[in-house]
Amino acid sequence: MPHRDRLRPVDLAREHGLSTQAVRNYEDEGILPTAPRTPHGFRQYTPLHAQALRTFLALRAGHGHQDAAAIMRAANTADHDTALRLVDDGHARTQRDRTTLDQVAAALHGLLTDDPPTPARPLTIGALAHQLRLRPATLRAWEKAGIVHPDRDPTTGHRRYPSDAVRDAHLAHQLRRAGHPLHQIADAIAHVRDAGGVGPLHQALDDWRAALHQRARAMLAASGHLARYLDLTDPAEAP
Template sequence: MGKNLQSTDRLRPVDLARGHGLSTQAIRNYEEAGILPAAARSPHGYRTYTPLHAGALRAFLALLPGHGHPTATAIMRAVNQDAADEAFRLIDESHAQLLDDRRTLRAVESALRDLDPTTTPPEPGGTFIGPLARKLGIRPATLRKWEDAGLVHPHRDPRTGYRVYDEAAVRDARLAHQLRRGGYPLERIAPLIAHVRTAGGLEPLEAALTDWHDRLSARGRALLAGAAELEAYLRARGGGSGGSSA
């Protein structure tokens, strides 16, 4: 692959765009963003690319699913600026985030094992919004937002009007907090908690947890695929995979 990428064959923007479902304007935008190396110009001022640019494009598109657009862009910009170590640092951060998300999933599963709405008796007391927010490491405004979204249902103290979270409401807040950490949007969390609250069990969460597992596995494989294409591009640039310059 390295030999082909080093070829001096000239490619037009449309040649790069074709086959990837991209527009020629997207190719120009990628070059301006530093995702692709700077293109040479023809005597008439037209951009001309080479198979090395095609390799950069393949690497970027392969990095996107695992890293997301901002990080994939930063990785390619670092490589094209001969700062491979910075690219490796960004890649490490994505792997660290994936590991943290896996730990969060395990924490959610651990929390769910201890939560059963059918056996949680109501308590006469409760927790106010401030102490609960501090315990979860969030702001009181976040708990109020979750209440508006139907995730938690505190009751009001009849004398003061303050929100009071009984054991069931604290459970729902904990579930919401863990699922939010796992990347679930509020609109997906609300029906899950509603089912847990009313359906008599935690079974409705099984599909969500399975989906979460699948998404993490897909990200892991995407990181591997992106690494393979980036390695090919690094080798084509002549920098291999272990130096600080490409």
């Protein structure tokens, strides 16, 4: 190995502000290719390892640690098909998240425009079905899909829909009329609940959209690093 191509763990670590132990751990986990050892057992890294570390850290910023590690392990075994499929899966998840965000934003606008009534006390399943012009069986199906969560009367066991469940049902009704499947509606309603209601959801949506933009840009940056690394590890390019 030419002397100029010999790198120590500390050389890789310094570039990214990591510890040398972190670099060794990445090799042990298969994120970096196995480094040759000196007769005394010291690791000898190369520019290939340096590019592997740059690629992993860039991928981690966009795809998360677990998926980035899986992509690198595939690349390090020359399984480029799997590596690229994992990248495609990450982009597809981001697109699904963006679609869900758009659906929530559109439904939220409609919900605020329609201003659904807030019941003074929990509604029965029949009363809520009448309000939405649905069959009670539809509300039960939505409950099974995780879209609405009614309470139960402790005496009779009958369903009771408090104000937040009524809100979720109105929001679900609008999404359903727009033709969205139940699993997408369940995701949208979950974001409303996580935000603490419709009002706080405005800021949550802005934060969510900003996070998606950041993730997508990180994925784009990672693609360049990965393309260079795949060129280096492509068996067809080997001398």
